[in-house]
Amino acid sequence: MATIKDVAKRAGVSASTASRAMHGSSMISKPTRDKVVKAARELNYAPDFNAQNLATKASNTIGVVLPVDHHEIFSNPFFLEMIRGINQVCSQNGAMTTLATGISSEELVHNIDVMIAQGHIRNFILLYSEKNDPVVTRLNHFDVQYVVIGKPYQEVNRTSYVDNDNIQAGTDATQYLIDHGHRKICFLYSDLTKMVQSDRILGYQRAMMQKQLPSILLGERFENHAAGVTALKKFFKAHPDVTGFVAVDDMLALKLQQVLHNDPDWKVRQFSLIGFNNSIFSDLAHPTLTSVAVFPQRLGEEAAKIVMADHPADELTTAVIVPHQIIERHSVHPIASLK
Amino acid sequence: MATIKDVAKRAGVSASTASRAMHGSSMISKPTRDKVVKAARELNYAPDFNAQNLATKASNTIGVVLPVDHHEIFSNPFFLEMIRGINQVCSQNGAMTTLATGISSEELVHNIDVMIAQGHIRNFILLYSEKNDPVVTRLNHFDVQYVVIGKPYQEVNRTSYVDNDNIQAGTDATQYLIDHGHRKICFLYSDLTKMVQSDRILGYQRAMMQKQLPSILLGERFENHAAGVTALKKFFKAHPDVTGFVAVDDMLALKLQQVLHNDPDWKVRQFSLIGFNNSIFSDLAHPTLTSVAVFPQRLGEEAAKIVMADHPADELTTAVIVPHQIIERHSVHPIASLK
DNA sequence: ATTTTAATTGCAAGCGATTGCATAAATTTT
């Protein structure tokens, strides 16, 4: 493995000159810079990561924090997409990423503690956002900068984040059904404590209100088929003429679809569905599911860009909103309705 | 951030003594060791990651290589599960993990090149295995140790790996159907070039052969509903009396199920299905899908354990087989058949 | 032609830890 001294020797200069030349310092003359760069290339030189970080006291690795392990979360391809985005821009900027995981909140915090204590993490990116997150508390306590993907709950004005405009996405999805002639539209959610869900509901309500249509909410997880059937039976009793559903995510939409399709009464009616996330489920459904894409990879990229920009501590925080987009498939059917 | 000198000063000893004490060197007396450890705890000391690695010239981070980006791959929750397993045992051993990704083979190789050149990666873990992998070539060239998850293609005798016994898994899945009275069983696959698939087929064939039953293979991706219907029509013409399917993975099983369920002719017959991977799809199906679980997290853990063990270069390689397990749900129906 | 100023380069210290070797203290041995 070539060191800076090897490069220096080969270029016939001192190590310090070589170092400066490699960094494009203005105090090095063009000819020597060229000599050094050439030598470096010939030796396949790359500065030793640890030595460099030690000398500059400026670490170059980004800690990516996954939410506490939970099967549901880990089977969500979202995270990997975000990671891919982060890694993409990090490696373009010569930074590394390292993961923080834990099977419990305590373990995760502990792991983060040692990462901080070892002092080689420049910044953190949190792939999630939740209320009273001990990780956030920890990071604030040690005064470590971080970016969250999602809407921050704590220190809202002091934390940078990147997120979708979920309210708008909710409105757009609903409007899409309205545009296709639907008037009796139900919003299906599974967990009100998640801000993504409540935001999308808000957006749905806004769209409905604008058209003076009543909001119809349904909270149901479809944990199993029977439970789903029961819930829907009850639901249709109260709202017999619903024609469209906005489901808070594709998985829920797919579950709903399964239930609707396997019931002799319901399957003859042609319901329209729209989901969110444009996940793999949308292609698995039959008919394939129209869905609002939210581009997790972009979220990751933007988060990484913020981190890479390396703002001064006193600068205002950054918030980036990644646009969404409706991906049209075959689960929304137009209905002729009176204006 | 406390340094070893701070600890030393507080304990009233020299830095070298402090360092040795922290490492439990036998040349340090009990009382001083205690003093040092106490001081370290009080100062919340953790050795600086970069300094330590620089001094010992022994890096402590593991590079985790994801396959080249490809939507299909990134939407597969498998990888994240493996990563979780890896991270789990790495952090228990005080090691870090860092990810290598790339949107093209070239980019991935390049990223790995710089990681190697920067000299701070101890070992790599490849989360995949494929023929003529340029990454493997690279790692061999630089003589960097690595472990692959899956069956190695190159340098088979010189590389450690962890994998499932996919042949056996194929046999077991098939046998499960046979035990439920099925005799006309079809194996459904999507990509013969993948060793997982060909191995599972082999296992299937072994089980069938043992019972003197003929193998019935069907290669179909179900890219869309119509294509699926066509393929199945043709298939059933040739094999009208098939009652059970072994699908090479859950997603394919789910797609098959969708097609079967949405056709008036087929839906009245009660086919039995078994899939692989026990993925989230198995719970989404209706009826829920019986599936062979393969425990990706365990795969990750075992891979990390091999890496952590830090075998001498001349030692024999390690191969770990992670057991699989059939998770019974509701997609396999017994049929009364004559012995 | 001499002095000033500007442009380059190298010396050496330091980042925070580890470790071979010398030294000091404690313990045995004679």
Next chain:
DNA sequence: AAAATTTATGCAATCGCTTGCAATTAAAAT
């Protein structure tokens, strides 16, 4: 009680790189 060991500790060099400052050289000004 002096010498020989054994046991504990500290000094100083080192890992590879960066950077303040002094030193050298070249260019410009007088």
